[in-house]
Amino acid sequence: MKFRILAYLFFFVGTADLFIKIFYGNIFSDLTEDYYEIANPILVFTPVLFFSIGGIFLKESKVSLTLENFGTSRIKYYSPQFICLTVVVLIFLFFTFNAQMNMENRGIDFGFDFLTQEASFDMQFSLIDYDGQDPYWWAYVVALLNTLLVAVLGIIFCTIIGVIVGIARLSPNFLIRNSAAWYVEFFRNIPLLLQIFFWYYAALRALPLPQDASPLFGVTYLTIKGYYMPAFIWNNLNIFLYSVLAAIIAIIFIRYYATKLRDNEGKQIPVFYISLIILIILPALTFLAGGVSLNFEIPVLKQLSATSFIYDGGVAVPPELIALTLALSLYTATFVAECVRAGIQGISKGQKEAAASLGLTPNQVLKLVIMPQALRIIIPPTTNQYLNLTKNSSLAAAIAYPDLVLVFAGTALMQTGRAIEIVSITMLTYLSISLAIAALMNWYNKLIEIKEK
Amino acid sequence: MSYSLSALLHIFKNNLFEYLLTNKRTRRGIIMFKLIKQFTSFVAMVAVLFAFTTETMAAKKSKTLKNTQKKGFVRCGVSQGLPGFSNADASGNWTGVDVDVCRAVAAAVLGDANKVKFTPLSAKERFTALTSGEIDVLSRNTTWTLSRDADIGLTFVGVNFYDGQGFMVRKNSGITSTSQFKDGISACTNIGTTTELNMRDFFNSKGISYEPVAFEKADEVVAAYDAGRCDTYTTDKSGLAAQRTKMSNPDEHIVLPETISKEPLGPVVRQGDSVWEDIVRWSLNTMIEAEEYGITSANADSMKTSDNPAIKRLVGAEGELGAAFGLDNEWSLRIIKQVGNYGESYKRNIADPGILPDRGPNELWTKGGILYVPPAR
Numbered sequence: 001m002k003f004r005i006l007a008y009l010f011f012f013v014g015t016a017d018l019f020i021k022i023f024y025g026n027i028f029s030d031l032t033e034d035y036y037e038i039a040n041p042i043l044v045f046t047p048v049l050f051f052s053i054g055g056i057f058l059k060e061s062k063v064s065l066t067l068e069n070f071g072t073s074r075i076k077y078y079s080p081q082f083i084c085l086t087v088v089v090l091i092f093l094f095f096t097f098n099a100q101m102n103m104e105n106r107g108i109d110f111g112f113d114f115l116t117q118e119a120s121f122d123m124q125f126s127l128i129d130y131d132g133q134d135p136y137w138w139a140y141v142v143a144l145l146n147t148l149l150v151a152v153l154g155i156i157f158c159t160i161i162g163v164i165v166g167i168a169r170l171s172p173n174f175l176i177r178n179s180a181a182w183y184v185e186f187f188r189n190i191p192l193l194l195q196i197f198f199w200y201y202a203a204l205r206a207l208p209l210p211q212d213a214s215p216l217f218g219v220t221y222l223t224i225k226g227y228y229m230p231a232f233i234w235n236n237l238n239i240f241l242y243s244v245l246a247a248i249i250a251i252i253f254i255r256y257y258a259t260k261l262r263d264n265e266g267k268q269i270p271v272f273y274i275s276l277i278i279l280i281i282l283p284a285l286t287f288l289a290g291g292v293s294l295n296f297e298i299p300v301l302k303q304l305s306a307t308s309f310i311y312d313g314g315v316a317v318p319p320e321l322i323a324l325t326l327a328l329s330l331y332t333a334t335f336v337a338e339c340v341r342a343g344i345q346g347i348s349k350g351q352k353e354a355a356a357s358l359g360l361t362p363n364q365v366l367k368l369v370i371m372p373q374a375l376r377i378i379i380p381p382t383t384n385q386y387l388n389l390t391k392n393s394s395l396a397a398a399i400a401y402p403d404l405v406l407v408f409a410g411t412a413l414m415q416t417g418r419a420i421e422i423v424s425i426t427m428l429t430y431l432s433i434s435l436a437i438a439a440l441m442n443w444y445n446k447l448i449e450i451k452e453k
Numbered sequence: 454m455s456y457s458l459s460a461l462l463h464i465f466k467n468n469l470f471e472y473l474l475t476n477k478r479t480r481r482g483i484i485m486f487k488l489i490k491q492f493t494s495f496v497a498m499v500a501v502l503f504a505f506t507t508e509t510m511a512a513k514k515s516k517t518l519k520n521t522q523k524k525g526f527v528r529c530g531v532s533q534g535l536p537g538f539s540n541a542d543a544s545g546n547w548t549g550v551d552v553d554v555c556r557a558v559a560a561a562v563l564g565d566a567n568k569v570k571f572t573p574l575s576a577k578e579r580f581t582a583l584t585s586g587e588i589d590v591l592s593r594n595t596t597w598t599l600s601r602d603a604d605i606g607l608t609f610v611g612v613n614f615y616d617g618q619g620f621m622v623r624k625n626s627g628i629t630s631t632s633q634f635k636d637g638i639s640a641c642t643n644i645g646t647t648t649e650l651n652m653r654d655f656f657n658s659k660g661i662s663y664e665p666v667a668f669e670k671a672d673e674v675v676a677a678y679d680a681g682r683c684d685t686y687t688t689d690k691s692g693l694a695a696q697r698t699k700m701s702n703p704d705e706h707i708v709l710p711e712t713i714s715k716e717p718l719g720p721v722v723r724q725g726d727s728v729w730e731d732i733v734r735w736s737l738n739t740m741i742e743a744e745e746y747g748i749t750s751a752n753a754d755s756m757k758t759s760d761n762p763a764i765k766r767l768v769g770a771e772g773e774l775g776a777a778f779g780l781d782n783e784w785s786l787r788i789i790k791q792v793g794n795y796g797e798s799y800k801r802n803i804a805d806p807g808i809l810p811d812r813g814p815n816e817l818w819t820k821g822g823i824l825y826v827p828p829a830r
Contacts, residue, residue, distance in 0.1 A: 102585075103606070108584065108605060108606040109604070120650055120653065121649045121650055121653060121665075122649075122652075122653050122663075122665045123665065124664055124665050124666055124667070132653045132657070201676065201680065204677065204680040204681070204682055205680055209681055224680070224681050224682060225639060225682065302637065304626075304634075304635045304637060304638055304684060305622075305626040305627050305628045305633060305635070305684070306625060306626050306627035306628075307623060307625045307626045307627070308623075308626050308638075308684045310637045310639075312637060319682070320666075397669050398668075398669060398673070399668070399673070400641075400666050400667055400668045400669075400673070400677070402667070406644060406667070406669070410577055410644045410645060410667075410669065411644045411645060411649060411667065413577070413645075414576065414577055414580075414644065414645035414646070415600075415650070416604075417580060417600075417601070417604055417605030417606075419581050
């Protein structure tokens with residue numbers, strides 16, 4: 001069969017396509033609602049596509065290529081790629097064109113100039129200074145930080161809970177093993193949104209009003225309006241931070257020295273206790289000699305009206321943040337626990353027995369033999385769970401935690417009406433956060449993987 | 454294109470059939486073949502252009518009206534449940550003054566007030582649903598503001614409820630006026646509304662620091678306020694009155710007398726279809742004007758023989774008012790008969806359930822209110 005025939009076939013299909021569209025209107029007759037009608041002319045491009053494919057075949061046939069030697073032709077190499085590219089470009093063009101025509105038709109502007117306008121709404125909670133007079137892009141930064149805060153808190157807590165529960169699932173103790181299993185099965189199989197609502201409204205119903213709250217740890221108050229803690233007021237904070245930095249550097253050197261000592265002379269020194277002492281003593285010295293001092297601002301009860309009170313001063317953690325962090329970390333921890341359990345079980349029993357026969361204590365077996373190997377199995381699926389947690393944090397909008405979705409893709413979107421711009425910025429932001437976490441975890445994974453010489 | 458035209462002329466000048474019958478492989482034949490190709494492409498271009506022009510010509514008529522009549526129902530966006538304005542009962546029947554606007558449009562356009570498909574929308578979704586064409590009328594206690602009207606492709610057709618933002622507090626808090634608010638007060642509200650902005654303006658002008666707690670859905674706001682998360686709940690006063698009925702103990706809460714903003718609520722349509730815009734606008738105006746002239750759903754038919762030409766025009770006994778929209782002459786009569794006038798709608802949906810028995814500014818201009826619509830003539 002010659003390519004010429006194929007070429008004419010494509011020309012014929014293209015012509016038929018064109019004529020059907022001209023004489024019978026749109027072949028996708030279901031889409032004739034006014035919203036889609038404006039986009040119909042773009043469908044004229046499909047005949048052009050058929051004609052161009054036909055043209056390629058016709059050109060190839062000029063160098064007398066037949067289907068018999070198709071396998072060696074460049075057309076076999078390029079045509080699937082060309083078709084894929086064309087289809088992707090066409091789909092993209094179709095939707096862009098569609099959106100453009102519709103927005104023009106409805107008198108909607110497109111642009112990112114709104115980002116510099118005054119936001120003129122307030123936020124319940126922000127890590128950095130924010131006021132309604134600040135521009136939208138600043139509101140975006142504040143909301144992004146709130147999202148990152150809940151994601152970081154969630155990742156830390158879910159890792160701690162997950163590792164403990166994962167190891168507990170392998171415990172020889174019947175009660176510990178089974179309660180861990182029950183915890184995993186229970187929290188893993190309830191939709192996250194429901195859990196968030198549960199923790200939020202359960203907390204709201206169960207917590208006392210500020211005037212009825214009894215102090216927790218002496219000076220903190222857990223109430224319906226938030227968790228009130230004393231604020232730290234530092235003098236010469238920078239000197240204190242330098243001392244902590246110095247302590248960390250010292251600890252790194254000591255660890256390096258201890259490893260060398262162990263490798264060369266076989267001596268072991270208690271690195272952990274030495275590190276702990278340095279970490280406490282160095283900063284403590286600055287209090288005595290460096291002029292560092294610490295005061296507390298203790299929250300005090302303040303009356304707003306006959307029955308309404310708040311705590312003034314100190315730091316207030318809103319109940320929304322508490323409920324969200326709790327729900328996210330408890331939910332994700334079940335998955336992390338399963339990853340940890342799978343990782344530990346993935347190490348063959350022989351490794352454990354060999355380590356034990358060398359005379360290592362059970363703690364050392366776990367720390368020096370099992371965990372370094374298990375981590376290679378644990379890290380990749382755990383990365384996925386971290387990404388899930390970050391993405392799930394967007395459910396914050398349901399309980400009024402001012403995250404990116406509530407503030408930027410909610411309030412800001414409504415006030416400006418720039419749906420396409422704001423939603424695409426939000427999507428790109430979540431994508432970047434996820435990719436950053438994935439990159440970080442991949443780097444860590446590389447660090448601990450088996451290094452073959 | 455001019456080249457193609459000259460090619461066309463050339464073909465006809467030099468006997469078309471003679472060339473078609475001669476062998477293509479001669480030099481003249483090849484030229485001929487090229488000319489025919491050019492001619493075909495020219496025809497295709499003309500056809501495509503023609504397709505474009507017919508598209509744009511169709512757009513000048515009301516596409517929304519055409520599509521609505523083709524589908525057989527009006528697609529109307531309403532709230533997710535606000536008693537008195539748009540609320541669905543247990544069997545899924547929608548009632549409320551906002552719902553009645555949609556029903557009036559259906560009665561005018563399709564002849565049956567029940568041919569409405571209601572789409573419950575959150576404050577955040579509503580404008581996107583309208584501009585994307587998912588609904589054709591948005592009647593969802595929406596405040597008319599400059600930026601909404603001018604900026605985001607919407608057109609407000611009128612006002613069916615004059616409202617203002619207020620505050621609700623617990624009775625036992627002892628607060629009776631907003632002047633008793635103190636620093637640190639927490640206020641629950643909805644996101645995606647003018648409320649958030651008014652609240653900031655209000656607290657800033659008073660110099661009070663406050664904690665805004667903004668939820669996505671009204672039900673969640675009520676639940677959080679009811680649980681004691683917030684000291685005050687702020688939204689439109691009609692909304693406060695309606696939501697109070699949903700609280701666990703409505704008598705424990707009061708709405709403060711101060712009004713901190715103007716909230717003219719009204720139906721909205723997409724920009725760019727002026728005929729549809731006029732239909733919705735005059736469906737609403739007809740209801741208000743019918744009340745002004747004392748035409749009710751009960752006496753509408755008997756009003757056809759009235760002496761007042763204004764009344765006769767409204768019930769379709771005189772004039773050709775419907776022709777301007779492409780509707781028949783009884784469109785307004787159907788609205789009055791099937792939905793009733795504005796007063797009937799208000800009494801049925803807001804006054805009788807005890808939400809806001811006093812009509813306040815929503816009284817006719819002849820009775821001390823500010824409801825005043827242009828004459829239907």
